[in-house]
Amino acid sequence: MSQVAFLGAIEVGLVYALVALGVFLSFRILSFPDLTVDGSFPLGAAVAATAIVAGWDPYLATALAMAAGAVAGMVTAFLNIRFRILHLLASILTMIALFSVNLRIMGRPNTALLQEETVLTPFLGGSLSAHEVKPLFLAAVVVLVAILVARFLASEMGLAMRATGANPRMARAQGIGTGLQVYAGMALSNALVGLAGALFAQTNGFADVTSGVGTIIIGLAAVILGETLMRGRSVLIMVAACIVGSIVYRIAVQFALEIDALGLRASDMNLVTALLVTVALVLPGLGNPVSALLRRNGR
Amino acid sequence: MIVVDNAAVVFGRSTPLETWALHKVDLTIPEGQFVTVIGSNGAGKSTLLNVLSGDAPLARGRVEMDGIDVTRWPTTRRAGLVARVFQDPMAGTCEGLSIEENLALAATRGTRRSLGRSVGRARRADFAERLRELGLGLETRLTDRMGLLSGGQRQAVSLLMATLAGMKILLLDEHVAALDPKTAEFVLGLTNRIVSENRLTTLMVTHSMRHALDCGDRTVMLHEGRVVFDVGGEERRGLDVPDLLRMFSRVRGEQLDNDSLLLA
Ligand SMILES: Nc1ncnc2c1ncn2[C@@H]1O[C@H](COP(=O)(O)OP(=O)(O)OP(=O)(O)O)[C@@H](O)[C@H]1O
Numbered sequence: 292m293s294q295v296a297f298l299g300a301i302e303v304g305l306v307y308a309l310v311a312l313g314v315f316l317s318f319r320i321l322s323f324p325d326l327t328v329d330g331s332f333p334l335g336a337a338v339a340a341t342a343i344v345a346g347w348d349p350y351l352a353t354a355l356a357m358a359a360g361a362v363a364g365m366v367t368a369f370l371n372i373r374f375r376i377l378h379l380l381a382s383i384l385t386m387i388a389l390f391s392v393n394l395r396i397m398g399r400p401n402t403a404l405l406q407e408e409t410v411l412t413p414f415l416g417g418s419l420s421a422h423e424v425k426p427l428f429l430a431a432v433v434v435l436v437a438i439l440v441a442r443f444l445a446s447e448m449g450l451a452m453r454a455t456g457a458n459p460r461m462a463r464a465q466g467i468g469t470g471l472q473v474y475a476g477m478a479l480s481n482a483l484v485g486l487a488g489a490l491f492a493q494t495n496g497f498a499d500v501t502s503g504v505g506t507i508i509i510g511l512a513a514v515i516l517g518e519t520l521m522r523g524r525s526v527l528i529m530v531a532a533c534i535v536g537s538i539v540y541r542i543a544v545q546f547a548l549e550i551d552a553l554g555l556r557a558s559d560m561n562l563v564t565a566l567l568v569t570v571a572l573v574l575p576g577l578g579n580p581v582s583a584l585l586r587r588n589g590r
Numbered sequence: 591m592i593v594v595d596n597a598a599v600v601f602g603r604s605t606p607l608e609t610w611a612l613h614k615v616d617l618t619i620p621e622g623q624f625v626t627v628i629g630s631n632g633a634g635k636s637t638l639l640n641v642l643s644g645d646a647p648l649a650r651g652r653v654e655m656d657g658i659d660v661t662r663w664p665t666t667r668r669a670g671l672v673a674r675v676f677q678d679p680m681a682g683t684c685e686g687l688s689i690e691e692n693l694a695l696a697a698t699r700g701t702r703r704s705l706g707r708s709v710g711r712a713r714r715a716d717f718a719e720r721l722r723e724l725g726l727g728l729e730t731r732l733t734d735r736m737g738l739l740s741g742g743q744r745q746a747v748s749l750l751m752a753t754l755a756g757m758k759i760l761l762l763d764e765h766v767a768a769l770d771p772k773t774a775e776f777v778l779g780l781t782n783r784i785v786s787e788n789r790l791t792t793l794m795v796t797h798s799m800r801h802a803l804d805c806g807d808r809t810v811m812l813h814e815g816r817v818v819f820d821v822g823g824e825e826r827r828g829l830d831v832p833d834l835l836r837m838f839s840r841v842r843g844e845q846l847d848n849d850s851l852l853l854a
């Protein structure tokens with residue numbers, strides 16, 4: 292693998308590490324199987340790209356993308372809590388609605404950012420090439436986010452959120468407002484996915500409404516792979532596992548794509564990922580908690 | 591002090607499955623009293639506790655605690671007043687979290703939770719000290735997953751959790767039913783100690799007539815959603831298990847054999 296291809300894989304792996312963290316929060320912490328991410332990822336991209344084109348500061352635009360993701364997560368939580376719509380269905384409704392919303396936001400299927408200022412601009416033009424700056428910048432963002440998430444989960448508030456997903460009845464008996472926790476957790480989860488979308492758009496130079504297809508399954512693959520590679524119950528390890536899982540997954544995919552004998556194309560990615568996740572779910576003895584969670588009905 | 595006034599609970603209202611779990615319950619429990627609750631399966635015992643914890647909404651009537659009308663308060667809001675231990679050892683704890691994390695959840699019950707560390711050094715030392723008092727050797731296993739503990743150990747920890755934060759009312763729903771006789775005696779002894787040390791107003795549901803008479807200072811029997819008898823003080827002191835059974839059949843006007851209650 293060429294160095295450029297390798298750095299490229301790490302770059303994408305880092306962007307999707309944020310998705311993996313979001314998926315980890317919804318699926319693992321809240322026990323809320325959430326497919327909103329397929330919509331909140333392109334939402335983050337669309338919001339950031341549109342705001343940047345409109346002349347916003349790229350950092351503000353990125354923050355706005357996170358806020359938009361948070362709102363999307365809260366809509367799903369609202370449908371589930373207020374109207375008792377099954378989580379999966381509630382999230383599919385939001386996801387489908389977001390497809391139209393994203394088109395409205397951009398006013399067209401895609402927006403180019405190649406000439407625009409992005410969050411990377413302050414770091415370009417130095418001795419490092421763009422291929423090197425991007426993964427470095429993303430690594431810094433991902434590590435910062437991961438530390439904040441781990442620290443939050445270790446706090447009293449974070450513990451209340453974990454109890455909500457693990458045993459809601461017990462949580463309520465301890466005075467935890469479980470509804471509020473689900474809103475907060477879903478907002479946080481989708482804000483991270485929105486951030487991933489915003490960074491994806493800025494590192495790739497475009498936002499595209501179709502870029503969200505399969506986001507959830509890539510995030511799940513990263514979480515499952517991470518949990519298989521790194522086992523441990525401390526929140527720091529669980530959070531780190533999401534990142535490692537995402538990067539390892541991307542490098543593995545890059546390798547698979549480069550083996551000519553396999554004859555894979557980039558467009559086969561979603562098929563390969565779906566197969567991988569299926570295998571992880573079906574394999575006996577793998578016993579990873581994500582597969583247990585996916586096979587269990589509701590909570 | 592707890593006042594339950596004309597309380598009724600119905601499940602599946604206006605459906606073919608409509609069930610009145612409580613018909614009309616009036617109960618006044620003075621501060622610091624320890625009441626044992628007996629009755630056959632489906633009598634409404636758990637429902638009564640759920641009414642007090644806020645888990646079962648009332649179709650009619652009201653609930654007062656410490657002179658405040660809490661009828662409309664959800665479970666979450668009552669958590670500062672009420673602590674409970676569930677019948678199922680799995681129900682009252684999070685098996686995926688560690689022992690110390692479960693304790694930390696209980697220690698912050700009914701309070702505002704902060705962004706500070708849930709288990710800091712001071713808290714950990716305090717938890718270890720309290721676990722040592724249980725005498726189960728759990729003080730060295732603070733970071734073990736709750737799911738690794740046996741049912742009896744989990745119930746003992748649940749009981750300890752109930753006492754970690756301030757509260758006035760302790761609800762125990764057959765909390766020793768799943769335990770072997772020796773562990774049951776141990777957890778029951780612990781219950782008596784905790785209740786008297788903290789002067790808690792307590793309701794304990796049990797299927798054991800023995801426990802119902804040996805613990806606490808008043809016994810209430812429910813049948814089909816109604817209080818069918820209520821004894822305390824001198825009258826109760828003179829009672830033995832056969833008397834309790836006789837009283838029950840007299841009130842109900844029907845013959846019940848010993849087993850149907852004991853095994854119920
Ligand atoms: N969630 C519910 N939905 C429908 N009916 C219910 C529900 N909870 C309880 N009931 C019914 O209410 C009645 C009282 O139930 P409850 O659980 O209070 O009995 P119990 O006295 O605790 O019995 P046990 O000794 O078996 O625990 C029963 O007829 C039961 O079937």
Ligand SMILES: [Mg+2]
Nearest residue numbers: 635636637763
């Ligand atoms: Mg019961």
